[in-house]
Amino acid sequence: LVGLGALLVPAAAGAQAPPPPIATVDGTTPVAALNGRVLWSVRDGATGNWRLVSRDPSGAIAPLPVPPRRVPFDADLGPGPDGGPVATYSRCATDPPVGSPSTLYNRGRGCDVWLFDFATGLERRVTTVSARDASEFWPTVWGDRIAFARVYDGKRDLPYLYTRALAGGAPSVRRPGGPRQACRRNPSTG
Numbered sequence: 001l002v003g004l005g006a007l008l009v010p011a012a013a014g015a016q017a018p019p020p021p022i023a024t025v026d027g028t029t030p031v032a033a034l035n036g037r038v039l040w041s042v043r044d045g046a047t048g049n050w051r052l053v054s055r056d057p058s059g060a061i062a063p064l065p066v067p068p069r070r071v072p073f074d075a076d077l078g079p080g081p082d083g084g085p086v087a088t089y090s091r092c093a094t095d096p097p098v099g100s101p102s103t104l105y106n107r108g109r110g111c112d113v114w115l116f117d118f119a120t121g122l123e124r125r126v127t128t129v130s131a132r133d134a135s136e137f138w139p140t141v142w143g144d145r146i147a148f149a150r151v152y153d154g155k156r157d158l159p160y161l162y163t164r165a166l167a168g169g170a171p172s173v174r175r176p177g178g179p180r181q182a183c184r185r186n187p188s189t190g
Contacts, residue, residue, distance in 0.1 A: 022055055027072065028102055034077035037085055037118070041072035052089065054118075064116055066123050070095040071103045078141040080117060081166060087116040088126075088139035088146070106151045106159050111135035113148055115166075128168040141166060147175075 022038060029041040029050070036057030041050040049068035052075055055061045064087065073089045080086035093110030096103055105111070113126040113136050129136050129148055139148040147163045150172075164172040 023053070023061065027098075029072040030074060030076075032075055032077040032087075034079070034085055037077060039075050039077050039087055041075070043072075044068065052087070052116075054087070056118075064123075065121060066114070066116060067091070071098050071105075074103070074105050074138050076138075076140040079143060080115075080141060081144045082119075083143075084117070084119045086118065086141055088141050089114055089116075090135075090137040090139065091125075092135065092137075105137040106135075106149070106156060108135050108137060109153075111137050113137075113139040113146070115139075115141065126166070128166070129162070129164065129172060136162075 023040065023042070025040065026043045026045070032039045038055040040053055042053045042063070043050050047068070049070060050072050051068050052064045052066055052073045053061060054064055069091065075087050075089040077085055077087055090105065090108065090111045091114050092108035092112075094108060096105050096108035096111075112130045114123055115126050116123040126139070126146065129139070129146060131150065131152075133154070134150045134152045136148045136150050139146060144166050145163060146166045147161065149159045150162055151157075151159050159177075161175040161177045162172040163175060164170065
């Protein structure tokens with residue numbers, strides 16, 4: 001027994017402590033990371049709204065200068081057309097209900113895709129992906145391409161995946177997404 005204890009002590013002494021957490025969040029939120037930048041949503045305790053927050057590669061944490069929303073952002077990070085980091089997310093006329101364990105983004109109404117450019121500090125609506133009779137959500141950008149999910153107003157339970165050039169040009173292309181089945185509704189979230 002003494003020999004076994006002697007083997008365990010050096011192993012424990014050489015073990016590294018886990019790094020400290022970047023942040024503590026109050027609820028379920030998507031997290032995205034790219035080249036040392038991390039992006040997530042934080043709930044404001046006073047209003048209950050969610051702010052989009054970023055940790056830059058130096059470790060500085062700050063909210064992005066974009067309006068808050070009633071649900072966590074469906075945000076992602078990717079390199080934009082010039083290679084610099086951009087964030088993509090949706091914004092809705094009527095936000096979706098918060099589900100358990102996650103938000104049901106396909107239940108939002110009047111949702112469009114937005115892009116935040118970290119180099120300029122500005123956001124813009126990506127008008128090339130908006131359909132008048134649908135809502136777009138869960139966007140992602142890589143270079144000059146964008147991908148996103150879309151639900152049509154008449155078929156809210158059937159999300160479709162699309163891609164297209166970020167700048168426009170050719171129309172969006174619907175991508176195969178496996179067997180078509182309606183999303184199962186959770187009666188407790190609507």
